[in-house]
Amino acid sequence: ECSLSSTSVCHALGKCDHAFLETSRSRQITVPAKRMLIREGETPAEVFRLLSGWGARIKILADGSRQILTFCLPGDFLTVEMLHDVPVTFSVQAVSEMTLCAFPKKHLIEQSFTQPDLAAFIEQLWAQRVSDLEERLVGLGRLSADRRIAGLVLDLHRRLKMRGLATGNEFAFPARHEDIADTLGLTPPHVSRTLTALRQDKLLEIGGGRAVILDYGGLEKLAA
């Protein structure tokens, strides 16, 4: 049993008053790693919020290859279309086992009529997602492999830290090399080589399901 703001991760988001959302009844579900939860083109009747584990918003290309748009971390909504029954433009896949709570979309729509704050809150979510995508776009277009990885890890660290899910410069990192590769437009072998180089340079250590930022300043300078 959970509500939009009853969990610790939700509190961490702060600022936005969504007390009104607490009344929405929800169901909680579990999804095993690699399972596809939402498929591109579907129109889910529920809005999902991630409680634990990582997910990925992905696109499958004609040739079968996969591009990860963004990782979903605990506290994130898997989709942002809250007021519209429009088909989603991507699929959502579990990177590690996910637990999440689901809110019927129609409750949100009803409440949007009486809650003027909701529109502003949702616009915030959109703006955040757009800003995120723009950042990624810049990285893919212009940066070398080591810089892309540096940027990705710093971004994940920042997002997890905001939610209190990173202790110091260390955090759980369930993504495999293939996931990193599909995010950054690289290949798993090259991700492996680049991570080895970063480890030798004493900047970053990823392995065994955990990430440790060894030299935060150095990593930032690389990503810039």
Add this chain to the structure above:
Amino acid sequence: ECSLSSTSVCHALGKCDHAFLETSRSRQITVPAKRMLIREGETPAEVFRLLSGWGARIKILADGSRQILTFCLPGDFLTVEMLHDVPVTFSVQAVSEMTLCAFPKKHLIEQSFTQPDLAAFIEQLWAQRVSDLEERLVGLGRLSADRRIAGLVLDLHRRLKMRGLATGNEFAFPARHEDIADTLGLTPPHVSRTLTALRQDKLLEIGGGRAVILDYGGLEKLAA
């Protein structure tokens, strides 16, 4: 003198009822090519809609290089932040000479309280922009230069056609090779070579400020 729905491009957008916006007084301005209109970090008090010419939402990187996020075409809003006074996350530059009309943002905010449709309309704009960015992200991550160009041209053609700004498979194309390169993460020399190859393959002809799609099906197959 123009209003949000008084121009032909606005009518082409259709569907959404924004008659209420017609009452908003606006000013019309002209911007020469290459001029920077909005700078990253600013909080413009107005919302701009493009009437003619092309613009580009861009990011300037630390090393001075430029990444174009999306092209703005006639009918597009340069920014989507309508209800919030938040800093924009990108700059906007004129690709060719632009004429546009500007609406005071505060009028929109006032009207959002009385117009529940406005929230839905704005969410549509956000969803469109996100979908656009996602598409671009996939292209940058996975596709070769010729496929990226094919995808970009088809996307521009689709958007212009919707607005009645493309006759058949031909349309005005004011972007230079440098603009294409900064959009797709390529270099101007390689754009030139790739365009030459596409011309020889009788797929696409770009030059003299115009684009002609010679083989629509072939270009689609390439971009897929």
Add this chain to the structure above:
DNA sequence: CGCTTACTTGAACTCACTCAAAATTCGTGG
């Protein structure tokens, strides 16, 4: 203990980059 999955390493290859120069187009003033 055997099987699967994930990661690492190596060698050859390729696409796109860099740098540089030549050719073309565009804009502007005479």
Add this chain to the structure above:
DNA sequence: CCACGAATTTTGAGTGAGTTCAAGTAAGCG
């Protein structure tokens, strides 16, 4: 209308980052 300078596009040769394909190693897990 032409001439000139600037911006843009084209072309060439050499280089390099990342890929592909393949084999080998390590790590979970029944």
